[in-house]
Amino acid sequence: MAQPISYRKALNEWPLYLLVIPSLVAVLTFSYFPVLSAVYHSFFDWRGGDAKEFIGFDNFTRAFSDEQLRYSFFVIFILVIANVFKMIPSIAVAVLVHRLVSENAQYYYRLLLVLPMIVPGLVTLFIWKFFLDPNFGALNAFLDITGLKTLLIWLDQTFLHWGVFRADAPIAWLSQPKLIIPSLIIWGFPWIGATGVLIFLAGLQSIGTDVYEAAELDGVGPLSKFFYIELPLILTQVRLNLILMVIGTLQGFGLQLLLLGDSGGPEGAGMVPGLWMYNRAFGAGEFGYACAIGLMLFVFILALTWVNNKFIRVQK
Amino acid sequence: MTSPKDNKSQIWKKDLPKHTFILLVLLLELFPLYMMLQISVKNNVTFNANQWLPITPDKWEWGNFVFGYNLIMPYVANTVFVAVTGTVFTLVFAVFAAYFFARYKMPLSGFLWAVFLLIMLIPGVANIVPLFVLLKNMNLLNTLWALIIVGIAGGQVFAIFILRNFIEDIPKDLFEAAEIDGASHLQQVINVVLPMCAPIIGTLFILEFLGKWNDFLLPLIVLRDQDLFTIGVGLIYLDGEYNKDYGKIMAAFFIASLPLIIIFMFTMKLFVKGLSAGALKG
Known part of the structure; x- marks a missing residue:
């Protein structure tokens, strides 16, 4: 802890304040000011320049009746749900690596898991965009070879009636509106987050081999081992990851921007709130309206954070 | 009694399903990396003939790397400049501020700490539009300094x-020993902290x-001149270009990595330690 200090002594130590000023100025200018500016300008018809017109709550009433915005919240909701399930492989791999007896093997797997991180995220994303390409893409080739495409065609004809899986044409993942959301979900398969795995492994480290041996003697199966021994120990990390993931997904739009462009793909099928804000500001020049959208998203996320702090306390 | 060797092979047998599963997942995880590497040496002919398997070195298209190098290197230089300058200043500022909070409980310490902590709760999404206008008003649009300054604040x-x-x-x-020797706070930061x-x-730097x-x-919004592009932009x-030569593109990706x-x-x-430290941040 920092030492308590008397006012008299603090007066003598005034140069200390100089040390905090650079950080403080940086943060006030680039973190606080933009938020306040967003609040202020959300009440204006503003195109980014000096001219602006006060229009009260018009931006917000417009937002509430904005079909594209409403749809974008629907998309982001689906993506959040999907991302919850996409955490499972990371947890599974962490648990399996931890259960290995050989420490050497554990070390090498850890190393291999971190390896993809040396490729910039952007490059991975573009490689995936290439995988989703209808003619050259790995995904379509895989579906063709395994015969899964036939299954998809059958599904389409009997249940979905989307008309997107057809025997005579390659599957156009990123140009069929109906396939945009599935593409956004499939992206990154098998969804291993190196950071996530390492976090879970760190949490698992506190389980000794004796616990496993005891469990083995009692004839505990691998699934029960997970639910009774491992999961309780990494629950904190799982929750933390979950919260960060939800917040990250809600405000993220880089993925959609790069895969689909700022219009969210054909018919705006992959539009998310952040991307709509970006589109309105930098595509249409409606900065005031964009501020209002950003602010709504902001309040939404802040409310979620508050609920989380209030009800789902993460134990330290 | 079993000999240690039997024991070892027994363990191996018991762990075999786990190894298989983990390796399978890893294989899938590393597949994009594999594709990038093996396509990066192909030209359009060899790519169209077979895009899945690596080709022998005698057919490698070295021109891809020349293309990638010429295209990406200026971007790499810009990115290194932005990332290194930004990180150094981020850490200099942060060490000073952290010293301020850690050394004494100064008047207003608590309030200032709250000012910093509150930022953690603020989602950044509402920031980007006003930030763009702020940078425009500061005449920083289309400069690398915009990226550096915003990066410093964000870190x-x-x-x-x-x-x-x-x-x-x-x-x-x-x-205290340093203080008795007459060291100022700045000297204490340099010689003790x-x-x-x-x-x-070091970990934070990474x-x-x-x-x-x-x-x-941010680079996408801020930068206009191709001379100033960072790797991302x-x-x-490159992705937006129509005539796609995947070998060249993958070679460029490789150089970018x-x-x-x-x-x-x-x-x-x-790296590994840093990631675990990042894990404990919450």
Whole structure:
């Protein structure tokens, strides 16, 4: 802890304040000011320049009746749900690596898991965009070879009636509106987050081999081992990851921007709130309206954070 | 009694399903990396003939790497400039601020700490539009300094948060001894804090550097001149080109990854440690 200090002594130590000023100025200018500016300008018809017109709550009433915005919240909701399930492989791999007896093997797997991180995220994303390409893409080739495409065609004809899986044409993942959301979900398969795995492994480290041996003697199966021994120990990390993931997904739009462009793909099928804000500001020049959208998203996320702090306390 | 060797093969047998599963997942995970590497040496002919399997070195298209090098290197230079300058200043500012919070409970300390902590709760999404206008008004649009300055501000909270704990753990005697020798606060930071916190500063350096290296949204909004592009924006423009030569594109991707690969080779341990430290941030 920092030492308590008397006012008299603090007066003598005034140069200390100089040390905090650079950080403080940086943060006030680039973190606080933009938020306040967003609040202020959300009440204006503003195109980014000096001219602006006060229009009260018009931006917000417009937002509430904005079909594209409403749809974008629907998309982001689906993506959040999907991302919850996409955490499972990371947890599974962490648990399996931890259960290995050989420490050497554990070390090498850890190393291999971190390896993809040396490729910039952007490059991975573009490689995936290439995988989703209808003619050259790995995904379509895989579906063709395994015969899964036939299954998809059958599904389409009997249940979905989307008309997107057809025997005579390659599957156009990123140009069929109906396939945009599935593409956004499939992206990154098998969804291993190196950071996530390492976090879970760190949490698992506190389980000794004796616990496993005891469990083995009692004839505990691998699934029960997970639910009774491992999961309780990494629950904190799982929750933390979950919260960060939800917040990250809600405000993220880089993925959609790069895969689909700022219009969210054909018919705006992959539009998310952040991307709509970006589109309105930098595509249409409606900065005031964009501020209002950003602010709504902001309040939404802040409310979620508050609920989380209030009800789902993460134990330290 | 079983001999140790039997025991070993028994363990191996027992763990075999786990190994199989993990290896399968890893294979899928590393598949994009494989595709990038093997396509990067193909030209349109060899790519169309077979895009899945590697080709023998005698058919390698070295021109791809020349193309990639010429295209990406200027971007790499810009990105290195932005990321290194940004990270150094981020850490200098953060060490000073963390020292301020850790050394004494000064008047207003608590309030200022709250000012910093509150930022952690603020989602950044509402910021980007006003930030753009702010940078425009500061005449920083289309400059690398915009990226550096915003990067410095963005890195503060996390670094200060971590560093404060580490500085508070330094024995007070060290500071007092330095003070008796007549060291100013600046000298105490340089002579006491820096040596004692070197490992965590190294880890933070990597984390902050990675964050700035991978950023593409702000550069995309701020930069207009191709001369100033960072890797992210450069790759986005490359992706937007119509006539696609996948060999050339993958070679460019590979060159874009090289700096990180080199850094990774030298700092593997710090990398893994840094990620675990990042894990404990919450």
